[in-house]
Amino acid sequence: MDLSIGELSRRTSVKVPTIRYYEQVGLLSPPARTEGRQRRYGEAEAARLNFIRHARELGFELEAIRELLELSGSPDRSCAEADAIARRQMEAVERRIGQLTALRGELERMITECGHGHVCECRVIQVLADHGQCAHAQH
Amino acid sequence: MDLSIGELSRRTSVKVPTIRYYEQVGLLSPPARTEGRQRRYGEAEAARLNFIRHARELGFELEAIRELLELSGSPDRSCAEADAIARRQMEAVERRIGQLTALRGELERMITECGHGHVCECRVIQVLADHGQCAHAQH
DNA sequence: CTTGAACCTCTAGTCGCTAGAGGATGTAGG
DNA sequence: CCTACATCCTCTAGCGACTAGAGGTTCAAG
Numbered sequence: 001m002d003l004s005i006g007e008l009s010r011r012t013s014v015k016v017p018t019i020r021y022y023e024q025v026g027l028l029s030p031p032a033r034t035e036g037r038q039r040r041y042g043e044a045e046a047a048r049l050n051f052i053r054h055a056r057e058l059g060f061e062l063e064a065i066r067e068l069l070e071l072s073g074s075p076d077r078s079c080a081e082a083d084a085i086a087r088r089q090m091e092a093v094e095r096r097i098g099q100l101t102a103l104r105g106e107l108e109r110m111i112t113e114c115g116h117g118h119v120c121e122c123r124v125i126q127v128l129a130d131h132g133q134c135a136h137a138q139h
Numbered sequence: 140m141d142l143s144i145g146e147l148s149r150r151t152s153v154k155v156p157t158i159r160y161y162e163q164v165g166l167l168s169p170p171a172r173t174e175g176r177q178r179r180y181g182e183a184e185a186a187r188l189n190f191i192r193h194a195r196e197l198g199f200e201l202e203a204i205r206e207l208l209e210l211s212g213s214p215d216r217s218c219a220e221a222d223a224i225a226r227r228q229m230e231a232v233e234r235r236i237g238q239l240t241a242l243r244g245e246l247e248r249m250i251t252e253c254g255h256g257h258v259c260e261c262r263v264i265q266v267l268a269d270h271g272q273c274a275h276a277q278h
Numbered sequence: 279c280t281t282g283a284a285c286c287t288c289t290a291g292t293c294g295c296t297a298g299a300g301g302a303t304g305t306a307g308g
Numbered sequence: 309c310c311t312a313c314a315t316c317c318t319c320t321a322g323c324g325a326c327t328a329g330a331g332g333t334t335c336a337a338g
Contacts, residue, residue: 004284004285004335005284005285006283006284006285015326015327016284016285017326017327017328018325018326018327020286020287021325021326021327025325034334034335035334036285036286036333036334036335037285037286037333037334038284038285038286038333038334038335039285039286047268050268050269051267051268054266054267054268055267056325057242058242058245058246058267059239059242061324061325062324062325063324068263068264068267071261071264072264072267072268079253079261079263079264082253082261082263082264083250083253083261083263085263086246086249086250086253086263087250089246090243090246090247090250093239093242093243093246094243096239097236097239097240097243100198100232100235100236100239101236103196103197103198103232104229104232104233104236106197107197107225107228107229107232108229110225111222111225111226111229114218114221114222114225122210122218122221122222124207124218124221124222124224124225125207125210125211125218125221127193128190128193128194128197128207128211129186129189129190129193129211130189143304143315143316144315144316145314145315145316154295154296155315155316156295156296156297157294157295157296159317159318160294160295160296164294173303173304174303175302175303175304175316175317176302176303176316176317177302177303177304177315177316177317178316178317195294200293200294201293201294
């Protein structure tokens with residue numbers, strides 16, 4: 001308890017300017033200050049910041065994290081909302097994986113088909129120049 | 140040939156402001172203009188823009204596209220560089236897929252374990268609050 | 279009491295666009 | 309030729325989630 005911003009940063013693996021940024025956008029409330037106006041944090045703030053960091057690692061946007069934090073502060077409410085937020089996030093992640101998997105296929109094909117000769121016959125360049133040479137047209 | 144920016148936009152599915160943006164950052168060179176200073180494009184520019192769009196769809200950054208465009212303009216050079224750029228891109232895509240797949244697992248577990256009761260025992264909230272409850276510690 | 283690491287605020291930059299203001303131009307119909 | 313109006317022009321600012329840096333202050337150890 002009574003951590004400086006640097007200590008909090010080390011404890012949570014969130015960088016110092018990021019902590020200040022979270023305060024600025026209202027994800028963290030303004031902490032206590034020393035006489036000289038330096039920030040001092042307690043356990044509750046460290047826990048909240050860990051929550052945020054963890055949610056960020058799972059790809060939640062700050063707005064979603066804001067909602068999740070609000071929900072976590074009202075334990076009597078149904079968790080249907082938290083569920084819905086998490087579910088939305090999972091769907092977004094799945095869509096993104098699908099997209100990237102298609103891209104990987106395209107890139108792979110492009111690279112393996114390249115004869116490693118000169119640019120004038122380079123498969124990579126050719127495919128980029130002409131979408132018609134792609135296996136899948138949907139991107 | 141002799142397309143207005145709007146026609147070029149329709150032909151390439153690249154939005155008008157994006158075309159102007161590409162010109163601004165030097166991916167497209169300043170086109171011919173009418174008396175009244177409106178842009179007019181030819182086939183070569185449409186092809187170049189298609190190249191860019193396609194590379195963007197494959198997730199290449201504008202800087203990488205700049206290199207690829209330069210390579211495509213010097214057909215006698217070895218395509219080792221184009222290869223390397225594409226390979227780097229594929230590795231980045233693969234890393235991202237790996238990350239997202241781990242996240243999906245975590246999210247899935249979080250959601251299925253939630254009893255859909257109240258927030259105070261919500262699995263989603265609990266897991267976010269305490270990273271120790273994650274299956275994989277590496278994120 | 280001095281040193282120097284860590285802190286403070288503030289502004290600006292990153293990437294790849296996107297939106298909007300406020301005005302000029304091009305083209306089709308009358 | 310004139311009018312309407314879609315499209316074009318430039319310019320500035322905004323998005324998300326930080327990151328970097330300037331220029332100055334405070335804290336804690338020795």
